[in-house]
Amino acid sequence: MKIKTITQTFAADVYQGLKSNPKSLMSKYFYDDEGSRIFQKIMRMPEYYPTDCEYEIFDTKADAILKKIVPYNEPFDLIELGAGDGMKTKLLLTHFLEQKADVNYMPVDISEEAMNLLTNDFKSAMPDLNITPFVGDFYDALSKIQHVDKRKKVYMFLGSTIGNFPHHKAVSFFRKLNKYMSSGDMFLVGFDLKKSPEIVLPAYDDPHGHTAAFNLNLLTRMNRELGADFNLGKFFHYAAYDPITGSAKSYLISKESQKVYFEEFGEPVLFAKWEPIFMEISQKYDMQMIKRFAGDTNFTIMDNFYDSRNYFVNSLWEAK
Ligand SMILES: C[S@@+](CC[C@H](N)C(=O)[O-])C[C@H]1O[C@@H](n2cnc3c(N)ncnc32)[C@H](O)[C@@H]1O
Incomplete structure (x- = not known):
């Protein structure tokens, strides 16, 4: 055959x-180039509430998030897995730079076109931002990024992309990520919560x-x-x-x-x-499921950031 x-x-x-x-x-x-373009349209439809929720969380809680991830204003690498168009992350990074955070941003995505668009957009909106894009699979990126420098690492996985993994794959994703992290590194992960069908x-x-x-x-x-x-x-x-x-x-x-x-x-x-x-x-998740994920995969939950309707949560975890 x-x-x-x-x-x-x-x-x-x-x-x-x-x-x-x-x-x-x-x-x-x-997510070929056309798939990425259609996904941008999906994110902009009024029915696709997760984008609005996460946007609201970053719009209203960027300062609280920054204080939790680097309480001593320490330098850090922000690694975003599956960054897409980075629309919400732009809000977060704009705030971080205004607060004079020492941040290097490393977006990762399998779509080359999405990475090129994001990089050009971020460079023109934030000329001072240190940005190193990576085109490829999450797991390839993790093994390469782990050794780039000794700064604190903060990983992000937004948009409830984790919800696209069946339960056992989500658990193995968290475990693998945890193995690449050092104790004290952080992980900000978006979960879409259970709500009315x-x-x-x-x-x-x-x-x-x-x-x-x-x-x-x-x-x-x-x-x-x-x-x-x-x-x-x-x-x-x-x-x-x-x-x-x-x-x-x-x-x-x-x-x-x-x-x-x-x-x-x-x-x-x-x-x-x-x-x-x-x-x-x-x-879609409830907080019990989220606590179990963190507990089973060697993370401690440091905080949870919700939107005003409690549709969505960005959960901040620390690697033990
Ligand atoms: C649901 S979208 C979320 C995009 C963005 N994080 C957001 O919240 O708007 C998932 C993103 O992950 C990327 N992606 C999916 N599977 C991937 C993989 N195995 N490795 C790297 N990127 C991947 C897609 O190209 C897409 O941009």
Whole structure:
């Protein structure tokens, strides 16, 4: 079978995901340049409340956050994993520089276009900022950044990106991150909190069609990069929220029984009528879950910063 010669991770991950039952794709592959552009549109829709919540937290609590992360005004490296367009971080950094904080900023993202846009934007808005972008996967970045210097490290993981990890992967992400950290280093992580399903669901099933376009774009990416022949008109986007588990999940559903061919693979992928591809989880949390995460992965919770509606929390953890 041809897959054995495929070394590219994208092809191998897609092959494995589409040959599984149920079929699934990894959400990190959403973010090609077009995917990143569509995600910026999602973040600007009124239905996508997490952006507004985190923006409000940074707008109103930047000073409290700074005092907690560097109580003695010590120099530090701020490493942001999955920085995206950095819109909210810009607010935080502007305040940190006004307070004369000695901060080096290191944004990390898998999307080269997002990193270029962020770097140009931040350099023109904050000419004094010391910024070192890294294009690549979180884990590659962590192993390289760990040794850059001996300053205190403060890691950030915003936008509830952690919610895109199933529970066991979130735990292993926190454990791995903790291993790269020194005792006293800090971690600011955004969690989307459980709330009314009537608020959660429209964030993933919007009337503008941006979330549908975001999901379908991964089919376009497979057509382009893996020589697949997905007909986008034969799939539709479906999202559901389970208020018991707190998970919002999105799927692409095959409208008919069909075969999809990939130049990269030796055999077609078969879809039954109404068969779903599981695309992404966006987990919602309560404080018990957050405390358990920190306790189980060698962190101490130093503080929690909420928005005024208690929809979202930025939890500040210290590595033991
Ligand atoms: C949900 S968005 C959040 C963006 C930003 N942090 C915010 O709060 O607006 C996730 C970001 O993580 C990036 N990303 C996803 N998986 C990644 C990976 N494995 N390594 C590096 N970046 C990744 C995406 O390109 C995207 O910019």
